[in-house]
Amino acid sequence: MNSYTETKFFIGDIPYQMFIQYYRPRKDRNSVPIVLLHGAFHTGTCFxxxxxxxxxxxxxxxxxxxxxxxxxxxxxxRSGFVPDFPTMPYQRVINATVALLQQIGSAVILTHSMSGVVGWQIAQTHPKLIKAIVGIAPGPPANLLPVIAKDSHQAFPEDRPRIQSREETKKYFTNSDNFPQEVFENYFCSLVAESARISNQRRNVEGQGLYICHPQILFDIPILVITGDQDPRHPREVDAETAKYFGSDFIWLPEVGLPGHGHMQMLEHGNLAIADLFINWLHSKGL
Known part of the structure; x- marks a missing residue:
């Protein structure tokens, strides 16, 4: 018998509903739940x-x-089809996550990569719903990004979804020493299409990124940023600056004896050692 029970449900407004997979311990429950938010091209199965x-x-x-x-x-x-998916904005993800938090009560949220922006926004607009944020190589707020021109090669056409190529995946997601390379194809098959609009917002194309108007609100929320040394899109100085902006704690994995990690920390060898880091940090904050 599993040490937990599993429930699946949906929340939010159709067609932007969000699929939730819920694990509940059979005993010795923590008083605060944790919500796991995946990043671009992924689903919750990565957790x-x-x-x-x-x-x-x-x-x-x-x-x-x-x-x-x-x-x-x-x-x-598993959340299903969205007719305007190429132009679906971050706000749809934010709204659905807020609806979940309003149903389950205040929680720790763990964000990864592009969902970092979701965490910062919810903490700004609904701080009482957030007990703490753990950001795994989190995307920074637009405040820390330059404005990118629409005709730049970094902007994406919004008439179609983004599809991640094998080359991009190998370069940015699976390049680390600790990624299980022997199952690359299994991992690659798990990737899904991504909204071009969200991608442009994340890159702050034409200034449409999501800004934090009152960063001081986040100073009262415990925040931890964790970054690996083999993540090409998240060099140490970038994520350290994000942590500094919010007055957050920052862990550079080589400094705690965990070198060789990249962007997909939850899938790499040593993933549970990283989990122990943020679990211990949460306990240190009384959670």
């Missing part, structure tokens, strides 16, 4: 198991007593 079938963060957290909620962003994976 369930690794591509080589090792234990993922969701089950591990549940075994440590956390009620764990795993989401698929609207329009991603």
């Amino acid at each position: 369930v198991k690794t591509p080589d079938n090792r234990q993922g963060w969701a089950v591990y957290l549940t075994e440590q007593g956390w009620e764990t909620y795993i989401v698929d962003w609207p329009g991603h994976g």
Whole structure:
């Protein structure tokens, strides 16, 4: 028998509803739940198991007593079809996540990559719903980004979804020493299309990124940023600047004896050691 029970449900407004996979410990429950938010091109399955079938963060957290909620962003994976998906904005993800938090109560949210922006926005607009934020290589707020011109090669056409290529995946997601390269194809098949609008907002194309108007609001929320040394899109100085902007704690993994990690920390060898880092940090904050 599993040490937890599993429930699946949807939340939010059609067609932007969000699929939720919920793990509840059978005993010794923590009083605060944790919500796991995936990044671009992914679904919540990246938190369930690794591509080589090792234990993922969701089950591990549940075994440590956390009620764990795993989401698929609207329009991603099990959440279903969105007719305007190429132009679907961040706000749809934010709205659905807020609806979840309003239903389950205030929680820790763990963000990864492009969902970092979701975490900053919810903390600004609904701070009472956030007990703490753990950002795994989180995208920064637009305040820390330059404005990119629409005709730049970094802007994406919004008449179609973005599709991640094998080359991009190998360069940015699976390049680290600790990624299980032998199951690359299994991992690559798990990737989904991404909204071009959200991608442009993340890059602050034409200034349409999501800004934080009152960063001081986040100073009262415990925040931890974790970054690996082999993440090409998140060099140390970039994520350290994000942490500094919010007065957050910052962990550079080589400094705690965990070198060789890249962007997909939850899937790499040593993933549970990283989980122990943020679990211990949460306990240190009284959570």
